[in-house]
Amino acid sequence: MRRPSAWHLVLAPLALLFALPLLWLLVSSVMSNAEINRFPPALIPSKVDLGGYRYVIGNALFPQWFLNSLIVSAVAVTANLVLGSLGGYAFARIRFAGSKVVLGMMLATMVIPFQLTMIPTFLVMKQLGLIDTLGALIVPALVTPLAVFLFRQFFVSLPRELEEAAWIDGCGRLRILWSIVLPLARPALSTVAVLTFLSTWNDLTWPLIAINSETNYTLQLGLTTFQGQHHTQWAAVMAGNVITVLPVLLGFLLAQKAFIRSLAATGIKG
Amino acid sequence: MASVVGTFTLDPRAQAAAKRRRRSEGATGWAFVSPSVLLILGLSVVPVLWSLLLSFQVNDLVSPSEWVGLANYRALMQDPAFGSAVQHTAIYAALYVPLSVVGGLAIAVALDRKIRLIGLYRTLVFVPFVVSAAAQGVLFSFVLDPEFGVANSLLHKVGLPAQGFFSNPDQALYLLVAISLWSGTGFCVIVYLAGLQGVSADLVEAARIDGAGRFGILRHVVVPTLTPVTVFLLLFQTINALQVFDLVFVTTKGGPLGSTTVIVYFIWEKAFKTFTAGYSAAAAYALAVALLVIGIGLQISRRRAAR
Numbered sequence: 392m393r394r395p396s397a398w399h400l401v402l403a404p405l406a407l408l409f410a411l412p413l414l415w416l417l418v419s420s421v422m423s424n425a426e427i428n429r430f431p432p433a434l435i436p437s438k439v440d441l442g443g444y445r446y447v448i449g450n451a452l453f454p455q456w457f458l459n460s461l462i463v464s465a466v467a468v469t470a471n472l473v474l475g476s477l478g479g480y481a482f483a484r485i486r487f488a489g490s491k492v493v494l495g496m497m498l499a500t501m502v503i504p505f506q507l508t509m510i511p512t513f514l515v516m517k518q519l520g521l522i523d524t525l526g527a528l529i530v531p532a533l534v535t536p537l538a539v540f541l542f543r544q545f546f547v548s549l550p551r552e553l554e555e556a557a558w559i560d561g562c563g564r565l566r567i568l569w570s571i572v573l574p575l576a577r578p579a580l581s582t583v584a585v586l587t588f589l590s591t592w593n594d595l596t597w598p599l600i601a602i603n604s605e606t607n608y609t610l611q612l613g614l615t616t617f618q619g620q621h622h623t624q625w626a627a628v629m630a631g632n633v634i635t636v637l638p639v640l641l642g643f644l645l646a647q648k649a650f651i652r653s654l655a656a657t658g659i660k661g
Numbered sequence: 662m663a664s665v666v667g668t669f670t671l672d673p674r675a676q677a678a679a680k681r682r683r684r685s686e687g688a689t690g691w692a693f694v695s696p697s698v699l700l701i702l703g704l705s706v707v708p709v710l711w712s713l714l715l716s717f718q719v720n721d722l723v724s725p726s727e728w729v730g731l732a733n734y735r736a737l738m739q740d741p742a743f744g745s746a747v748q749h750t751a752i753y754a755a756l757y758v759p760l761s762v763v764g765g766l767a768i769a770v771a772l773d774r775k776i777r778l779i780g781l782y783r784t785l786v787f788v789p790f791v792v793s794a795a796a797q798g799v800l801f802s803f804v805l806d807p808e809f810g811v812a813n814s815l816l817h818k819v820g821l822p823a824q825g826f827f828s829n830p831d832q833a834l835y836l837l838v839a840i841s842l843w844s845g846t847g848f849c850v851i852v853y854l855a856g857l858q859g860v861s862a863d864l865v866e867a868a869r870i871d872g873a874g875r876f877g878i879l880r881h882v883v884v885p886t887l888t889p890v891t892v893f894l895l896l897f898q899t900i901n902a903l904q905v906f907d908l909v910f911v912t913t914k915g916g917p918l919g920s921t922t923v924i925v926y927f928i929w930e931k932a933f934k935t936f937t938a939g940y941s942a943a944a945a946y947a948l949a950v951a952l953l954v955i956g957i958g959l960q961i962s963r964r965r966a967a968r
Binding site: 496510514595600618635647651 | 952
């Protein structure tokens with residue numbers, strides 16, 4: 392048998408260092424309040440206490456926040472896939488007047504920092520009557536230049552011959568996109584879905600600005616407020632935190648390859 | 662495939678039909694891109710210009726605004742609160758950016774080998790990156806809670822005095838850097854790991870034959886090859902660092918004693934807490950110009966490095 396590499400002595404503690412805070416999150420979410428509020432607090436709970444989770448799920452607002460986040464993220468992901476692939480396909484394959492200029496302008500908007508647009512975006516949403524509704528969170532997230540760009544790059548890399556045959560058979564562009572191109576575009580679809588989900592689910596700044604009523608909070612905003620209101624019920628706060636992190640964490644563990652490829656792709660394209 | 666195209670181009674009827682369809686292509690193209698174009702340009706170009714107008718006005722987001730010229734910018738330059746926000750952001754960025762990039766490279770090199778459990782190690786290093794800033798903030802508010810937090814409890818165990826952490830103005834900003842390193846280094850690791858796959862094995866082998874040690878190879882072969890990746894990461898991490906907000910909002914709200922008020926927190930506070938939107942827009946423009954200058958500077962240095 393081969394001797395285990397000495398690198399384990401470096402890598403195992405390093406990995407543990409990164410994992411420890413999340414491990415503590417999980418452990419403290421199943422502690423009883425008595426054990427948490429003792430000084431010094433127990434490091435390992437004597438038994439698993441689901442009181443924190445019961446409290447959070449029984450809370451009048453927490454399930455609503457979860458639902459709100461889910462709605463916003465689901466609509467944003469779907470819209471980015473639909474609008475991003477439509478736009479990306481046209482920019483990659485269809486010749487039309489002004490396409491280069493418009494594409495260039497759209498890509499240029501990627502460098503605009505959010506702080507520069509947030510006040511006017513707030514004013515626009517107010518004019519549209521969307522402030523303090525989920526609509527205010529959804530409309531600006533419907534399509535990002537990154538989604539259009541990633542789809543365009545992917546479609547450019549596909550061989551044209553696949554489409555030529557269908558084109559000559561009289562298929563329209565929409566039909567070609569739907570039945571020939573998109574079935575081949577799984578990597579692009581998953582990349583855009585992952586990046587959109589990550590950014591909408593995790594966002595705090597914009598919901599903080601656009602939403603006032605507690606019933607319309609997203610999970611990130613709700614969790615932050617919840618912590619302020621339940622300062623001594625740390626087990627419940629940590630249970631809420633686990634519920635906030637879990638969808639992203641599960642998604643990451645299930646689709647790790649897609650996540651890492653997507654994020655590395657944003658790096659390499661820059 | 663090509664032959665199919667070939668046979669059809671011989672058919673004049675099909676050729677005519679194709680020509681007709683090609684003419685309607687422009688309309689199709691615009692139909693496909695217009696939802697994206699309207700949304701993206703409408704929600705970026707319009708706000709950017711609107712922000713510029715706002716920065717020359719006094720505006721409380723409700724009543725009609727009043728034109729004041731450059732007064733907001735002049736006031737900004739003399740505002741000690743803005744000055745210290747710039748200073749806090751600079752300290753945060755000066756620590757976070759180099760540490761995350763250099764740390765990311767070191768960890769990526771360590772993780773770039775085929776041994777058992779390597780997949781698990783990579784996952785664990787990267788996983789904090791997908792955790793939202795809000796969740797990080799809530800978690801560390803608990804870990805670092807002076808009374809109930811596990812950090813002070815561990816210090817107590819080893820006989821060290823309890824710390825104030827986020828309630829101590831001398832510690833809060835550095836703790837924010839540490840938390841950001843915990844969650845943000847993984848991104849650099851992933852990008853460097855992808856970059857390391859592009860390092861030529863032949864070149865490494867040649868250097869080894871020439872007698873280069875492990876460190877020599879790293880310094881003279883690996884690091885130079887990764888220069889474009891490094892420049893990208895420096896740019897990306899700097900932009901992120903100068904825009905830090907969520908973590909500050911959740912943990913310290915700019916305190917204690919304003920010790921963690923960063924630029925974006927300042928901008929947010931001026932716009933949506935004290936309702937001085939014109940002043941806030943001026944600060945946002947100042948930040949945007951700084952980001953632009955850094956971006957252009959790094960692009961130029963990347964071009965030079967590529968040559």
